[in-house]
């Protein structure tokens with residue numbers, strides 16, 4: 001989101017949800033348009049290599065199927081990220097089961113995924129990507145939500161299931177680690 | 186790269202970069218960034234990280250996602266399509282109702298899940314069991330909240346429009362819950378149960 005006022009964005013989502021609930025299918029398009037790319041960005045930044053679009057689609061399908069139960073206590077965006085994160089976790093577990101099966105079957109370790117390295121051609125960008133990849137999963141989630149979305153710590157805490165204070169610490173530790181990695185040339 | 190000692194400002198830089206700060210906070214950060222090379226450096230780094238993560242992310246097909254979504258729940262009243270449908274059909278229905286009244290009869294409509302309207306208790310079109318027919322005065326499921334006594338002859342055009350609008354919203358309820366889309370609307374004429 002790029003508007004100057006968080007509340008305006010939140011209110012716009014509420015309005016669009018109400019329009020959709022009154023039968024306006026274009027409101028659904030607008031909602032997807034507003035949030036889909038941010039969700040894809042988050043999934044890719046966490047190392048999801050394949051099926052990012054499928055994950056994003058599943059997130060919206062789940063959200064729209066239970067919009068009735070959506071209470072605007074948290075923003076729609078926070079809620080969408082929370083759903084996405086749950087789906088990613090489910091998939092990770094399934095992948096891990098599949099991987100351990102492959103390892104058992106073939107007797108070799110499966111390579112750790114790194115989604116974006118191959119896609120980012122620019123060398124400076126590659127370095128930045130590597131710096132982010134080296135963060136712990138929780139640090140990376142907090143850091144990417146803060147840096148790519150400008151998300152407030154309260155929102156981030158909801159998405160990652162932590163506290164505002166802990167998220168602030170994770171963000172600053174992540175920033176320090178990224179700076180160190182980039183100045184280590 | 187050295188950290189700026191102003192922790193408050195450093196903490197707000199990501200939101201500042203996204204233009205999400207307002208008022209005093211925005212002014213505070215802007216002032217510090219203008220005066221502090223460390224803050225400018227960190228702001229530049231934030232931009233670089235943001236670009237790196239954004240550029241690498243796959244583009245999603247919004248239209249494909251929208252196609253996969255469930256259709257909107259149809260509202261109870263005053264939905265756009267419902268209004269259009271009503272304005273198209275209200276005179277047909279008003280006329281039909283009028284003819285039946287002239288014939289000294291009453292009607293019961295049954296709305297089927299597929300949107301078909303079946304007139305019940307019209308001698309030529311009986312298509313349902315007596316158990317499906319609501320008793321006496323007009324009624325719907327309690328959920329839909331429309332009840333009125335009296336006959337069709339007591340209804341104004343506006344009343345008819347309201348009734349037809351509500352019937353239409355029933356007609357277009359999503360098909361996920363078939364139980365809820367077979368309400369029976371019974372209208373009696375002058376208190377006579379049909």
Ligand SMILES: [Zn+2]
Pocket residue numbers: 189190191194217218221222223224225
């Ligand atoms: Zn500074």
